Amino acid sequence: MLRTHSCGKLAKKHIGERVTIAGWVHRRRDHGGLVFIDLRDREGLVQVVFNPEVSGEGHEVATKLRHEYVVKVSGEVAKRPEGTENPKLATGEIEVIAQQIEILNPSKTPPFYINEDIEVDENLRLRYRYLDLRREKMKENIILRHRVVKFMRDFLDERGFIEIETPILIKSTPEGARDYLVPSRVHPGRFYALPQSPQQLKQLLMVAGFERYYQIARCFRDEDLRADRQPEFTQLDLEMSFVDEQDILTLMEELFTSLVENVKPMMRVLKPFPRLSYHDAMERYGTDKPDLRYGLEIRDLSDIAAGSDFAVFRSALQRGGWVKGICAPGCAHYSRRQLDELAEFVQARGAKGLVTLPLVEEQARSIATKFLTRQQITEMAMRFGANKGDLLLIVAGERKVMEALGALRQEMAHRLGLADPNLLAFCWILDFPLLEWSDEGGWEPMHHPFTAPRDEDIPLLDSAPEKVHAKHYDIVCNGCEISSGSIRIHTRELQEKIFKLLGYSEEEVRQRFGNLLEAFEYGAPPHGGIAPGIDRLVMLLAGEQTIREVIPFPKNQSATDLMFDAPSEVSEEQLKELHLKLRLD
RNA sequence: GGCCCUGUAGUGUAGCGGCCUAACACGCCGCCCUGUCAAGGCGGAGAUCGUGGGUUCGAAUCCCAUCGGGGCCGCCA
Numbered sequence: 001m002l003r004t005h006s007c008g009k010l011a012k013k014h015i016g017e018r019v020t021i022a023g024w025v026h027r028r029r030d031h032g033g034l035v036f037i038d039l040r041d042r043e044g045l046v047q048v049v050f051n052p053e054v055s056g057e058g059h060e061v062a063t064k065l066r067h068e069y070v071v072k073v074s075g076e077v078a079k080r081p082e083g084t085e086n087p088k089l090a091t092g093e094i095e096v097i098a099q100q101i102e103i104l105n106p107s108k109t110p111p112f113y114i115n116e117d118i119e120v121d122e123n124l125r126l127r128y129r130y131l132d133l134r135r136e137k138m139k140e141n142i143i144l145r146h147r148v149v150k151f152m153r154d155f156l157d158e159r160g161f162i163e164i165e166t167p168i169l170i171k172s173t174p175e176g177a178r179d180y181l182v183p184s185r186v187h188p189g190r191f192y193a194l195p196q197s198p199q200q201l202k203q204l205l206m207v208a209g210f211e212r213y214y215q216i217a218r219c220f221r222d223e224d225l226r227a228d229r230q231p232e233f234t235q236l237d238l239e240m241s242f243v244d245e246q247d248i249l250t251l252m253e254e255l256f257t258s259l260v261e262n263v264k265p266m267m268r269v270l271k272p273f274p275r276l277s278y279h280d281a282m283e284r285y286g287t288d289k290p291d292l293r294y295g296l297e298i299r300d301l302s303d304i305a306a307g308s309d310f311a312v313f314r315s316a317l318q319r320g321g322w323v324k325g326i327c328a329p330g331c332a333h334y335s336r337r338q339l340d341e342l343a344e345f346v347q348a349r350g351a352k353g354l355v356t357l358p359l360v361e362e363q364a365r366s367i368a369t370k371f372l373t374r375q376q377i378t379e380m381a382m383r384f385g386a387n388k389g390d391l392l393l394i395v396a397g398e399r400k401v402m403e404a405l406g407a408l409r410q411e412m413a414h415r416l417g418l419a420d421p422n423l424l425a426f427c428w429i430l431d432f433p434l435l436e437w438s439d440e441g442g443w444e445p446m447h448h449p450f451t452a453p454r455d456e457d458i459p460l461l462d463s464a465p466e467k468v469h470a471k472h473y474d475i476v477c478n479g480c481e482i483s484s485g486s487i488r489i490h491t492r493e494l495q496e497k498i499f500k501l502l503g504y505s506e507e508e509v510r511q512r513f514g515n516l517l518e519a520f521e522y523g524a525p526p527h528g529g530i531a532p533g534i535d536r537l538v539m540l541l542a543g544e545q546t547i548r549e550v551i552p553f554p555k556n557q558s559a560t561d562l563m564f565d566a567p568s569e570v571s572e573e574q575l576k577e578l579h580l581k582l583r584l585d
Numbered sequence: 586g587g588c589c590c591u592g593u594a595g596u597g598u599a600g601c602g603g604c605c606u607a608a609c610a611c612g613c614c615g616c617c618c619u620g621u622c623a624a625g626g627c628g629g630a631g632a633u634c635g636u637g638g639g640u641u642c643g644a645a646u647c648c649c650a651u652c653g654g655g656g657c658c659g660c661c662a
Binding site (some may be wrong): 027029030032033034035038041047049051052053067080081083084086088089109110111112113114115118119120121122123124130150173174176177178196197199207221222223224226227229233295344348349350407445446447448449450502546556557558 | 588589591592596597611612613617618619620621622623624625653654655656657658659660661662
C-alpha cells in the first residue's frame, strides 16, 4: 500500500502518529512561508501543512502543487493550534504536518471545477466524466446507488431469494420497444437481441423451480431518450412462485420503506403506501403516475357546466367528454401573459384551450364569466373548496385532454413549490385494464401479454375484453413510475387464449413463445413478480432531476456516449465478418 | 417526425442595434506574504460572442439557414 490511512478517516485519535496519505490536491493556500493543502481521497479531506522549518525540501515541492495533482504525503498528525480549527471539515480539528511529499502524478488544469458544486455544461461533464465523478455530488450519488443495490441484495437474500444471471444475447421479440440487435458472425443473416427485460427468462426460472429469483438486470430499449429514460437501464428484476398480488405488494412495501429508512433516514415515506385504482388515478390526477406529495386534485365540473350556454363546454359534453379543472391557490392575480402561457401549456398537450377563472370581486377578467352565471361560478368554486384569490383552470374534452390537465396540475405544483422535497410519496396503482384498444385497431396488452387476468374476469375475455382487469400493480413515487409487475399466466390454455385475442397467428406464437408455452406444460407453478427501476429510484433518493446524475457513464439525448464517442463506425473488415452491408439512405 | 428553450475567455454569468477596442467573478500565469481553510494583496495573459448567410451607415444584439445541447409530444409490450 502506498498509504497507511485515508485522508478523510484521520481523526483526533491519530494525533501524534506518523502517517502516510495519498490523494488529490483539492485546494491550496500558499502563504509564501506556510503552504496549506487540502488533500482529498474518496473518504474526504484533510489539511496538510508544509512548513519550511519542518522540511525545506517538502515546502519547496508544495509550492509547485496545483489542482488535482496526485501526491503522497508522510507526516505527523497534529492537533490544530488553538483557534484554527475548521468546524466545516470533518477532519477540522487536526492536520498533517508534512515531512515528506512525493508527486505521484501532476495534472493539467481541469476543464471545470472539481472542488465547487456549480452548474457546468453537461456536454463538458460527459466528455470528462472521470473528472465529473470526482465532484462531491456525483461521488455521493454513485455511492448512494451502491448502498441501494447492496441493501436490496441483503434484503432479498434474507428472504430466500437467489440471484441468477440471465443472458444478454437473446432473441428478438418485435412487440414492445425497438430491440437492440447484435449480428451473428457464426450464423449469417441472423441476429441476437439485447433483452428489453428478462421477462420470459425469469418466468422460466420459476418453471425451473427456483421459487424466488432476483437479479440486478441491465435492460435495453432502442427508443428516444428522456430525463428518466436511457437506452440501457437497470432494474431490480424479481419473481416469486406460489404467491398472489398481496404477497408482492407486502414484500415491496417492506423493501422500499426499510430501504429509505436505511439509506436516506432524512426522507419521509407515506406508510402504508396509498392504493389507487387506475380509474381513480386518471380521474383525480389525470395520469396513471400521480405525484401525491400535494393535493391540487382534478374535479369534475361537467354537471355544473351542463347548465351553461358556453359552446366549448356544451360541445365537449355532447361528444361524451367532460369539463374538469383544478384550483390553483392564490393565483387569481396571474397576468394575461401568465394565463396565456398556461393555455399554451395545455394546448401543446392536445387541449383545445384553457378556461381561466380567477376568483376575484368583479369577475370581468375571464371570458367564461360571459357564459357562466354567478351561481355557476360559486358552485364550481365550492366544488374545489376554493377561496377568494384562487384561480380555477378548466378544460373541456375527452381522455387525452384530461391528461393535459394532469400535466397542468404538475406544472402548477412545480410553480407553486407545493412538493415537499423530503417526502417520498410512494403509492400503488391497481386494477389496470388487461387490454387497450389500439389506434391501428385490435387489442393490445396494456403492459405485456404474460399478465394474468383477474380470475373472476376470465369469462369476460370472450364477451367484453375491455372490462377485464389485470393482476397488475405499479409503484409510483413522486410522479415517477418506479416499477411495474404482475401475477403471470402459468397455463398454456390461458396464455394461448390471450395471444389469440391479441391477434397473433399460430405461427407467430409458435416462433416467439413456443418455448414458454411448452414450459407451461411441464408443471409451471403460479408465479408473479415485479421490476423496480433502479436508476429512477436512486434519482428520487438523490433528489436529482434526471437519471443521468445517478448513472456513472450515461448517454446524452441523442444516445451517444461523449467520452468514447459511441456509437462509432466500424471497419469494412468487421462488417464483412458479420455478413453485413451498410445501406445508408 | 413535431413543439419549446439554449449556445459570449478554461468555468459560470452580464451585455439584447452605436457608449463593446465585449464586462464581472472564479480559474490560469507572475510577484509579495508563517495559521489559512471559497486565504489575502499587486500585476498579467486569455473570447474573431457555435457556424454560414442576410437586414442595416453600424450586429454579440434583429431575421433566415445550419450545427451542437437540453426539456417535452410521438415512441417507450
